Amino acid sequence: MRTPVPDYLAEVADACAPSTGGELASYIPELTRVDPRYFGLAMATVDGSIYSVGDAEVEFTMQSISKAFVYGLALRDRGMRAVLEKVDVEPSGDPFDGLSFEASTGRPRNPMINAGAITAHTLVGKEGIDADERFDLIHRLLCDLAGRELRVDDEVWQSEVRTSDRNLAIAHMLRSKGVITDPAEEVISAYARQCAVLVTARDLAVMAATLANGGVQPVTGKRVFSGAQVRQLLSVMLTCGMYDSAGDWVSAVGIPAKSGVGGGILGALPSQLGIATFSPRLDAHGNSVRGIQTFERLTADMRLHLMEVAPPARSVVHAVRVVGEGEDAVRVFELSGLLGFTAAERVLQWLSADPPPERIVVVDLTEVHHIEDVARRMLLEGMRRMRLDGHVVHVVDSGDVLPDPDPGDGVMLGPPPMAI
Ligand code: GLN
Numbered sequence: 001m002r003t004p005v006p007d008y009l010a011e012v013a014d015a016c017a018p019s020t021g022g023e024l025a026s027y028i029p030e031l032t033r034v035d036p037r038y039f040g041l042a043m044a045t046v047d048g049s050i051y052s053v054g055d056a057e058v059e060f061t062m063q064s065i066s067k068a069f070v071y072g073l074a075l076r077d078r079g080m081r082a083v084l085e086k087v088d089v090e091p092s093g094d095p096f097d098g099l100s101f102e103a104s105t106g107r108p109r110n111p112m113i114n115a116g117a118i119t120a121h122t123l124v125g126k127e128g129i130d131a132d133e134r135f136d137l138i139h140r141l142l143c144d145l146a147g148r149e150l151r152v153d154d155e156v157w158q159s160e161v162r163t164s165d166r167n168l169a170i171a172h173m174l175r176s177k178g179v180i181t182d183p184a185e186e187v188i189s190a191y192a193r194q195c196a197v198l199v200t201a202r203d204l205a206v207m208a209a210t211l212a213n214g215g216v217q218p219v220t221g222k223r224v225f226s227g228a229q230v231r232q233l234l235s236v237m238l239t240c241g242m243y244d245s246a247g248d249w250v251s252a253v254g255i256p257a258k259s260g261v262g263g264g265i266l267g268a269l270p271s272q273l274g275i276a277t278f279s280p281r282l283d284a285h286g287n288s289v290r291g292i293q294t295f296e297r298l299t300a301d302m303r304l305h306l307m308e309v310a311p312p313a314r315s316v317v318h319a320v321r322v323v324g325e326g327e328d329a330v331r332v333f334e335l336s337g338l339l340g341f342t343a344a345e346r347v348l349q350w351l352s353a354d355p356p357p358e359r360i361v362v363v364d365l366t367e368v369h370h371i372e373d374v375a376r377r378m379l380l381e382g383m384r385r386m387r388l389d390g391h392v393v394h395v396v397d398s399g400d401v402l403p404d405p406d407p408g409d410g411v412m413l414g415p416p417p418m419a420i
Contacts, residue, residue: 361391
């Protein structure tokens, strides 16, 4: 069978293709040379399957999309506390090139606007390294995320350097407030170079899937970020990634995302997917018009919105059986799926509201594929209390999903001697 997913993506792309609204970014002169008709869409799963349609293999400059990953790199290199001291995480409601600083400290509002991104850029690597070394670290990171060697568009880089009065002004303000210490010209040149790294929509989908996958690149298997770094990164993308239209984006699309004036948008849906679009015409916020439409359509059709309320996890207790009779009767609880806090709460609520009359109780985890640590502790405590109530508790865990199963006073592992 040929999977229908690419056909489905093609259908979404066809529906959005007629959109020609928006304008090419012109404040970086070289960006006006891009063909405005380009339109690519790509999707990558956390298992490393990649689907793409249209111009998904055409290279374009990352621009502000790089900000998200460079923020992650700063977190990786300097730690959360040091980075937060220099860059806040409050949505600014200002345009991407706004002069948005916290009044008392001079901290930029967040790392997705230029002021915060320029600061995060200077936090990459050890203190005291030069601009080229810093760029090399950033370049390495971006290549690791894409899983291939990425090039820089030198024309776009130099074009931005020649017209970067506003970013230079921002860098000088940051220096005047002591937020950055490096020479403004050097920082802005290296920052513009980071923005000029060339990617395709397909690359961006894989990079986003790395975030969706908790920091492990799904194709190469390389860990790029820790889980905590990804959580921070995705939180900031969700609240600030689309600048002064972040609220519209969150309500209409509901996927942590980052856009760039090169025409790319990347979205990462935790534990599920990376999605990317490339369409160079932009709205007044600097976000791709057709990219937004495509994300809106995908999220509506595929119910990808983060706040989409899934059916409650009622299937956790999959079956309850009583085997045998009288003294030898055994109550078997078969659990299934993924056990997190809410699922464990349901099981415990169930056991406490309706205590089994049988002395022997079996908790069968055969159909459970993952137990979060909080749920593990809750279940074990529940079993310990059942023992105190006089039950003999057995756990069937043939898939080894319950590490360290002793709740303190010896719950038996393995089914009871009688058939269940
Ligand atoms: N290099 C661009 C700048 O700093 C990136 C802006 C963007 O993509 N929104 O102005």
